[in-house]
Amino acid sequence: MSTRIAFLKGHGTENDFVIVPDPENAIDLPPSAVAALCDRRAGIGGDGLLHVVRSAAHPEAKEMAAEAEWFMDYRNGDGSIAEMCGNGVRVFARYLQRAGHVGEGDLAVATRGGVKRVHLAKDGDVTVGMGRARLPEGEVVVSVGERSWPARNVNMGNPHAVAFVEDLAHAGDLLAPPPFSPASAYPDGVNVEFVVDRGPRHVALRVHERGAGETRSCGTGACAVAVATARRDGADPAVTGTPATYTVDVPGGTLVITELPDGEIEMTGPAVIVAEGEIDADWLASLAG
Numbered sequence: 001m002s003t004r005i006a007f008l009k010g011h012g013t014e015n016d017f018v019i020v021p022d023p024e025n026a027i028d029l030p031p032s033a034v035a036a037l038c039d040r041r042a043g044i045g046g047d048g049l050l051h052v053v054r055s056a057a058h059p060e061a062k063e064m065a066a067e068a069e070w071f072m073d074y075r076n077g078d079g080s081i082a083e084m085c086g087n088g089v090r091v092f093a094r095y096l097q098r099a100g101h102v103g104e105g106d107l108a109v110a111t112r113g114g115v116k117r118v119h120l121a122k123d124g125d126v127t128v129g130m131g132r133a134r135l136p137e138g139e140v141v142v143s144v145g146e147r148s149w150p151a152r153n154v155n156m157g158n159p160h161a162v163a164f165v166e167d168l169a170h171a172g173d174l175l176a177p178p179p180f181s182p183a184s185a186y187p188d189g190v191n192v193e194f195v196v197d198r199g200p201r202h203v204a205l206r207v208h209e210r211g212a213g214e215t216r217s218c219g220t221g222a223c224a225v226a227v228a229t230a231r232r233d234g235a236d237p238a239v240t241g242t243p244a245t246y247t248v249d250v251p252g253g254t255l256v257i258t259e260l261p262d263g264e265i266e267m268t269g270p271a272v273i274v275a276e277g278e279i280d281a282d283w284l285a286s287l288a289g
Contacts, residue, residue: 011272058073
């Protein structure tokens with residue numbers, strides 16, 4: 001292990017990440033080390049960690065190397081592995097731009113949820129092709145205290161339960177995962193979004209992310225919410241042939257989500273790198289032991 005381990009800190013609508021560049025996949029990052037790095041008091045602090053690896057150097061991404069040079073080895077703040085993170089992809093792309101690996105325009109990023117298409121715009125916003133939503137059948141209910149709501153099951157490469165509520169305060173403190181039923185709907189846990197209307201094709205959400213708790217933003221969650229809201233509103237671009245665009249306010253800012261007639265979903269929003277430095281290699285090694 002190198003004695004100098006670089007890191008950066010970035011965020012997308014205040015969904016924040018520790019970024020660890022490691023092109024050759026040489027740094028050992030077990031769950032305990034990731035959780036320590038993401039700890040806001042004893043570590044650097046973040047909702048998750050973006051491990052930046054060349055696809056060819058990572059066993060989970062080798063098959064995508066011909067299509068995408070870089071693999072986003074994403075970890076939740078508790079050290080667990082996640083399939084995808086929409087805000088994370090934007091920040092990942094911003095890091096690649098900052099490091100000189102890519103310029104403005106289009107690029108491909110490999111993730112456990114497949115290869116994602118990204119566009120770095122001149123105005124600073126980043127658009128990510130988030131893939132297509134799947135809408136599993138079956139009723140789901142989520143609860144907070146004495147309140148319960150029906151929720152729409154939406155899969156964006158990771159699972160979501162979208163509940164429409166009268167007031168975002170009804171979501172409670174979101175310190176613990178909101179209970180859901182049936183348990184069989186989400187055997188590996190779920191991201192839960194609570195949603196209120198703000199205006200025509202304009203909603204706001206709070207989210208409890210699986211493995212991270214309440215976060216300031218969730219990109220896949222915003223996409224899931226846009227799709228669930230569109231279906232609630234009777235809008236299905238595959239049927240109408242017309243894109244459906246929703247503005248989604250998250251606690252950390254605003255995202256714009258467009259579902260295209262072919263089912264592809266695009267998410268546009270900011271991505272900012274705020275700091276860079278070095279991790280103490282001995283400290284990190286002690287966590288990996």
